[in-house]
Amino acid sequence: MKIAWGITGAGHLLLDSVNILEELSNEHEVTVMLSMAGEEVLKMYGLFERVKNVTGGYYRELIKEKDQESSFPITGRLSMGKYDLLIVSPVTSNTIGKIVNGIADNLITNAVAQAGKGLVKTYIIPVDFESGDLKTVLPSKLELDLCEKCETCEAAAACPNDAITPGVEINLLNCKGCGACQIACPFSAVTGGKIITIHMRDVDILNTKKLYEIEGIEVLAHPKHLMKVLKGVLKEQ
Ligand SMILES: Cc1cc2nc3c(=O)[nH]c(=O)nc-3n(C[C@H](O)[C@H](O)[C@H](O)COP(=O)(O)O)c2cc1C
Incomplete structure (x- = not known):
């Protein structure tokens, strides 16, 4: 399969996301797209090189938002249906807030919007999933x-x-x-890797709930669920 994988600037679920990304890229062609913050945060957690190492070649590119300009033509691949699916994991509150309001002003939000237009199924793994407190890891x-x-x-x-x-x-x-x-x-x-507790804001949880109403988007609680989901997608093909 041809998969596009977006990474935003969240430390939470980042290591789990990179682990699954590596696993998937052994069997599939994966293009990785990094928001500006996604690239910075990957570096802070010492994970950037691992992501870089899974890329290289046509449809296996590492696309950095900072190398793009304002119209993000690379995301045209999604509107033309060139990928089988788009995964965005992990996803910050910021990016979720934009997606649910139809905003497409950076690499990742454009990728999601163009995937919708190209009928490419999108799997989103938000950091803000459930109300309450969350244990997360610091760089x-x-x-x-x-x-x-x-x-x-x-x-x-x-x-x-x-x-x-x-x-x-x-x-x-x-x-x-x-x-x-x-x-x-x-x-x-x-x-x-110090663990801290952060509080999930109501506005962010509400935005995540709104994601479920957007056509073509499926919300998953954790990147580990992707493998099972992908097996299902492969069976359908
Ligand atoms: C070390 C570090 C970890 C972060 N982790 C998160 C996170 O888990 N969830 C989140 O919503 N934002 C997190 N942020 C803040 C985002 O990076 C910031 O809101 C950024 O503007 C998001 O941009 P993006 O959505 O375009 O990637 C973190 C920032 C830093 C410096």
Whole structure:
């Protein structure tokens, strides 16, 4: 199958999404599309190279929003029905809010809109799925209560991207998620993969509910459900 896979800037479900993306790309031609935030966040979690490695070749491209201009002609492939399906996982509250309001102003929201026009079935895995609190994972973080503000910061010295301002913070836009800082700090003041609880806002949950009303879109709770769904799609073909 030819599959288009969009990634937005969500840390939640990102690792699970990349795991399934890798699995699918072994058997199918997968074009990966990254929102600007999707690319940044993949790097922060140290997952960008894994995504890059599954791409290469015609219909196996890595399409970055930042390399596109305003009309996103690549998404014309979807309106022409060149893909068997579009998967977007994970999907931020921002992108869901746009989709349910018919907005198509970036690579991913255009891909969803054009898929609808080309009758390409779209599977969406939103971060904001259920009301209540959600446990999610952070990228590298400088824990100021553990930081001893050493004269020479070993974590900053170990960082190949100059992302650490000693005793202050990690500039996540420079961080590539390599984890060298976590190993280097003798006081374990840099954490990676710390779990935090975030509250799901009603407006975001409401937007996710509206997704179910949009023709051609199927909402899934977790990327792990994709394999079963795809088996069904293959059977129908
Ligand atoms: C480390 C990190 C993790 C994030 N995780 C989420 C998330 O899980 N869900 C979400 O809705 N936004 C998350 N965001 C915020 C989005 O990246 C931000 O709203 C962005 O503008 C979304 O753009 P996009 O929808 O075009 O990808 C995260 C941002 C950062 C820096």
